[in-house]
Amino acid sequence: MNQEKLNIILEKHEKWLRDKGGERADLSNIDLSGLDLSGSKLERAYLKNTNLTRANLSNVNMQSTYLIGVNFEEACLTEADLSNATLHCANLGGANLSGVNLEGAYLIRVNLSDAYLNWVNWQNIKGLTAVIVQVDTTRRNNQITYIKELDIWTTGCFQGTLDELKAAVEQTHKHNEKLRNRYYRVIDFILNEVAE
Known part of the structure; x- marks a missing residue:
């Protein structure tokens, strides 16, 4: 998928979140590697087996989102909000998680090898x-x-x-x-x- 098409999906999802029409984002089984999702509101979006390798996810909001089999390898997630999210079989190897909010998140079989974990909010985390x-x-x-x-x-x-x-x-x-x-x-x- 290219950046232009992704931006349209993200815009529609934000409208859906505000009950202003739009459409819930389904980014499952899609290659978004290297794309810019910074500042996006992705709460409750469908993200299963999504490839976000080296993607820019800084300041993204994925509160209460199910992230199953998502590949975040070497992605930038600085200041992202993953509070109450479920990360199942997610790959965060080498990802920059500086300042990420993981409060109440549930991590099941998550790869965090070589991830940058400074200033992370770990309160009430489950699975670790x-x-x-x-x-x-x-x-x-x-x-x-x-x-x-x-x-x-x-x-x-x-x-x-x-x-x-x-x-x-x-x-x-x-x-x-x-x-x-x-x-x-x-x-x-x-x-x-x-x-x-």
Whole structure:
């Protein structure tokens, strides 16, 4: 599908969402790789086995949408709203999920390998174990998040393994023992939580 045809479908879907006529979007089994859907309102659209590889989905609204078998590989989903969405067998490998709202989302057999997961809202997520702790640091609203199934830690602009997190804490806060110890207390708390 080309961008022009996609824009017409998206426009009709937005009208349908506002009860102004239009038509519910059915983008199932369609190749939309590399296309621009940024800022689109796709709530309740049909997206099954849709190919969105390397597509621009920044600021897209897919609240409460069923995303079954969708390929988001290397797509840009920055600031997208996937709250209460169901992602089943979706491929998010290498996708940029910075700032994505996944509150209440249900992730079933989702591939998140090499995805960029900083600043994601993980609250009430289902299907993954995410432990999020607010940390009083030099930055406002700083959080440390650990996603158990992926063995990934995130905080601020950092994403990596536990060893990489500890090295980053040592490097960044080498002159502030109080803050460094605070990070380690939070890390220990998270590890104890997931061990239970």
